[in-house]
Amino acid sequence: MDVDTTADGIYRFNSADWTLDYSMMVQLQRPGEPYAGPCPFYLVDHPEGTVLFDTGVSYEMVQDPESYGQHGAPHMTDFVQTCDIDESRTPVAQLADVGYDPGDVDYVVMSHLHTDHAGNVSAFPDAEFLVHEDELEYAMWPTATAQRLFYLDGDLAPLRSHEYDVTALTGRHDVFGDGSVEVFPTPGHSPGHQSLRVELPESGTVVLAGDVANLRAGYEAELPAAFSWSLDEATHSIRAVRREEEQHDADVFFHHDQEDGARFPDPPEKLQ
Numbered sequence: 001m002d003v004d005t006t007a008d009g010i011y012r013f014n015s016a017d018w019t020l021d022y023s024m025m026v027q028l029q030r031p032g033e034p035y036a037g038p039c040p041f042y043l044v045d046h047p048e049g050t051v052l053f054d055t056g057v058s059y060e061m062v063q064d065p066e067s068y069g070q071h072g073a074p075h076m077t078d079f080v081q082t083c084d085i086d087e088s089r090t091p092v093a094q095l096a097d098v099g100y101d102p103g104d105v106d107y108v109v110m111s112h113l114h115t116d117h118a119g120n121v122s123a124f125p126d127a128e129f130l131v132h133e134d135e136l137e138y139a140m141w142p143t144a145t146a147q148r149l150f151y152l153d154g155d156l157a158p159l160r161s162h163e164y165d166v167t168a169l170t171g172r173h174d175v176f177g178d179g180s181v182e183v184f185p186t187p188g189h190s191p192g193h194q195s196l197r198v199e200l201p202e203s204g205t206v207v208l209a210g211d212v213a214n215l216r217a218g219y220e221a222e223l224p225a226a227f228s229w230s231l232d233e234a235t236h237s238i239r240a241v242r243r244e245e246e247q248h249d250a251d252v253f254f255h256h257d258q259e260d261g262a263r264f265p266d267p268p269e270k271l272q
């Protein structure tokens with residue numbers, strides 16, 4: 001796509017490193033092998049405003065899952081044993097390191113609302129949240145038990161509060177109306193999963209694909225995460241991202257892939 005305007009750049013921050021079995025992340029591959037996946041969030045800098053993509057893992061949740069949120073999340077007690085996190089990695093702390101306050105964030109695009117992406121929502125009371133409608137509905141009452149584990153009321157309660165500005169998306173959404181930052185639906189990992197395409201001055205088209213596949217190997221082999229809401233939909237979304245990649249000659253990044261993370265410059269540098 002030819003666009004006149006581009007974003008200025010994308011910062012990538014890592015909120016935590018969370019070790020899971022590789023076969024959970026890339027369905028049925030390498031069982032028993034641990035993989036320490038980064039849990040990043042991104043800040044897109046655009047002349048008309050700023051867009052945060054995801055909000056990372058909550059430090060508070062990892063410290064004490066049992067008393068997190070109105071009903072606690074005691075089932076996370078075992079899960080968080082393998083989560084490497086510290087206070088210096090919260091979004092507020094890391095944004096401050098590059099000169100941004102939470103109030104400087106205009107939009108927060110949520111890829112989906114699993115706890116490794118949706119902690120720290122409450123840190124951005126002044127932002128407009130752009131979440132897929134199907135995700136908002138499913139997060140309220142996830143049918144599949146495996147999915148239910150990942151939607152925590154401690155993360156999501158602010159989105160239900162009248163004080164937060166939440167826009168429920170139902171399809172593609174051009175954030176600034178100039179084609180440079182576009183949200184597009186990629187369901188499957190969860191019902192309302194969405195990805196972000198960004199046009200950059202030097203790097204060209206970048207797609208932040210979230211958990212369309214948890215790792216690049218899963219994208220290449222069309223093997224989504226084992227605990228995906230729908231393996232069929234997830235596979236269709238892998239193919240949809242591949243079409244974006246081919247059409248725009250895009251550089252695609254997967255959230256939990258160590259090597260994709262390493263292709264980003266470390267803050268305060270940004271991808272331009």
Ligand SMILES: [Zn+2]
Binds near residue numbers: 116255256
């Ligand atoms: Zn994830």
